[in-house]
Amino acid sequence: MDKYLIRKPRTQDSSPVQDSSSSSKRVRVDFNLENLPSYPGLREKISSYHPNNHDEIRRYYLTKDPCQPVDDYPVSYFSEKPRRFRSEWYVNRNWLEYSINKDVAFCFYCYLFGQDVGKQGGGETFLVKLDSYVGGVNSAHNQAVKKSEDLLKEKQHIQSVLVKQSNQDKIEYRVELNAIVDCIRFLLCQELAFCDHDESQGSSDKGNFLELLQFLGDHNESINEVLQKFWKNCKLTHHDIQKDIVNAIARETSKAIIKDLDNGFFSILVDESRDISVKEQMTLVLRYVNKKGIIIERFLGIVHVASTIALSLKYAIECLLCEHNLNLSKLHGQGYDRASNMQGNINGLKTLNLKENKSAFYVHCFAHQLQLTIIAVAKNHINIAEFFYVVSNLVTIVGGSYKRRDALRDAQFAKIKEDLENGVCRSGQGLYQETNLKRLGDTLSSFCTILDIPILNMDEIFVFSGRPRRNTQQNTNLHYYCVELFYTVIDMQLQKLNNCFSEANTDLLLCMACLNPSNSFVAFDKEKLIRLAKFYPSDFFGTDILALDSQLQNYIFDMRNNDLFLELQGVSELAEKLDNTRKHETYLLVYLLVMLALTLPVATATVERSFSEMKYIKNELRNRMGDQWMNDCLVVYIEKDVACSIDIETIMQRFQNMTTRRR
Incomplete structure (x- = not known):
């Protein structure tokens, strides 16, 4: 090219010439998939990112569910008439999103593929009715939906079209991916490290992952053939691939937990602690009652917080809940320790949540008490x-x-041996242990x-x-x-x-004790249970209180005359028995009281166990582990029973949709 072009020499004081159009160029926004905001009102426009990253960002949002929080939406006035957003508008509208902080509705697909208009792709607000927004077959909205569907269909990608594969190649690829996902899930559930090793082909320290994969291939001929065939050009063993698979398993695990919650109310158990790299980490655990009347405590995630003041912790909690389409309006209990930033009566995390939700009662951890x-x-x-x-x-x-x-x-040891020989003491299983204390x-x-x-x-x-005391x-x-x-x-x-208890909390716990079914419901007190219902005005309206009065009378007569309920020992057993006998359908309001009592946390043992398990995941040998990588590993390891129940096809599909794959 030099013989066709004459280069202009540049001196040291010369500066590059900027044309008038350079000032109008848009500033490209750097991004990290882990830090992309979930709130639609906080997202940057797709056009603000580099064009090479557009599809990756769109695919990331498409693998997540649209932001559809269920909340007590604020009221706005148009033409002197009150208007507010409704959660039933989400029905059959998987494209509809809502921003709590801005009180604005967005279109999910138009944000991703719509025209660059306003502060968000596709405009910031709806200027037409929801039913007419979709439009005809060739409307801008439907074109955006079609582009989103095409993006997730890899067979339509240019990269996939250029790679011609036979059906046999695809089958072998799936066999390889299936084996790798199985190995990774097994290692995570057993808390065995599978990174930070020399994973080259001739290494003698390949790590648990490659060793297990090789072991699986040695004992399965079909898997071994596929591994040998793709060992050079499609190994799927790179660290980035491993992290993507772990992230896919973690996301499906969290999705299964949220599905089990089924938009019901819940409590949160929160605590913060430092990890091995001296980074402050906040753990959040959900406590709820599932559809079978069983108390469930599930680890939702761990978040790095730069500051431990109450406002920072509250913001981190809201972001984590919003990421899973949960909202503080469903919060019916809080469990923390006695740190001032947690249970402070003025600016503590407990007080900030109570200002937004009067039913989010705080109970100090009984173990700490x-x-x-x-x-x-x-x-x-x-x-x-x-x-x-x-x-x-x-x-x-x-x-x-x-x-x-x-x-x-x-x-x-010598004394015990002598006593055994002389018949002074007897031998037996569990006797004379070093760490046991006798009664x-x-x-x-x-x-x-x-x-x-x-x-x-x-x-x-x-x-x-000592000396005797006078006049004692x-x-x-x-x-x-x-x-x-x-x-x-x-x-x-x-x-x-x-x-440790406020007057309101003491009254609340005394009322809840009246639900105890022990000794043929001897603790039953109708007046206290009605007072308990008044603690939750968002769940019991005025007419419900009247209906609860008569329902409690029938309920206690039925319980005391039913042999199935005479031997119960706790409220948790009562909830399960009501569900098994379908009595919860007959006594809906009473069952609601039982669920509220069980949802209230009484101990933060699950949170403490999460921090103990964090020390196994992020230890001295893996002290440089990133926040997202550690969170994904913890979700799978702590909730291994949920992770192991997920269909592997679902995990593989999410992994494929994360980014453009060759197959």
Whole structure:
């Protein structure tokens, strides 16, 4: 080209000439598929991205469901008449989307393939009725729908047309992909690493994934033939392919969880903790009652939060819920610890959610309550604090040195062996374990007798250690240990526990206790159950309260005269039995109360287990794992029972639709 063109020399002070049209060029937006917003009101226009990335971004949104949140939509006034969006408009309109923050409806397909008009593709609002928006066969909307369908049909892609394959090649490709998906799902459910290894053909450290795939091929001739055939040009073993498959499994797992929820109300259990790379991670767990009356707690996801203030956590929760088409209007319970950013009465996460939804009651985690109560008692009661201080020192002295541990272990082993030989003690399964503690009744008398320690007589006068106190009332040993020690500690515990509950929460829990079916529904109280219904005004309207009154009367008579309900031990068993006997259809309002009581969280054990499992997924050897990669692995690993139940064809189809594949 140089002999046809004369290059203009450039000096150091010369700057490139910009024509007048350069200023009118659009600024291209950098993107990351993991960070693309789900809210339609927050999305950038498709034209703002580089043209080479348009199809990839469109395909990403097409693999996700349209944003259709169900909420108490705000009211707007047109011509002095109130108007609001309705959730029933979603029916038979899979193209309709709604933005909560903007109170605006969008067309999903016109955003992806519509003309570049306004702030969103296809315009920002509907200027016509929904029924007439679709238009005729050749309307702009239907053309956008057709383009979306064509994008997901890979056989119509230019890349696929250029690659001519026989039916046999496609069958072999599916056999290979099926085997790879099976291997990855197995490794994820067993929490076995399959990345960060030398996966080259001649490597001796290929990692679990390639080793398992090779093992599968060695024991299946058809799979082995396919692996050998495609080993050079279509291995499907690259790290990016592995991450895409894991993402497909995770998305289908989350989709199955949301389907099981079936647009019902739920509670959230939230906590934050740092991972191995010192990044603050927030875990969110859903608690709900499924259609069979069974309490379910499912891990929804883990989100990296740069700030742990309440507003940041609330925004992260809303984004995660919106990604799965869930909304805070269905939130009927919150479970956190006692951190100020969580349960603060002014700007805590609990308070922010309660301002939007009055039914999102907060119950402090019972496990944390008990732990904090014991700690408070140990610090405030002198005798209890002294006891724990001595025990702590003893554990520190013995456990701080491996020599002392071994010496104690050997001495105890020799003593037990001698006692067994002399017939002093008996052998048996589970006896004399190092980490087990005997009950008080098993140690007190025998221990004192063997070591010649005088056994305390509870009827004698209690003697204080040290110098005798003046004018001290003399009491028996029984009075001291029972009244001055035991009753005092119990009273301190009760006071501490009562401080953890607000008056409203206490009344709420007392009303819920009336649903307990134990001892032939002895705790039943109709007035308290009606008061319980008034705690949820969005679920029980004025006429429902009147209907509940008469329904409760029939319900308790039926329950106490039905042998199937006499041996129940808890509200969870009651819900399952009502569903199995189809009594929940007869007593709809009572069953609604039961579901609300079960939905309210009482412990955050599932969240704590999620953080424990995070340490297995992201450990010191895999401390550079990305947020999306870690989230996908955790979803599949924690909810392995759901992940294993998903049809492999569904996973393969989602994987194929993620991006343009050769087959």
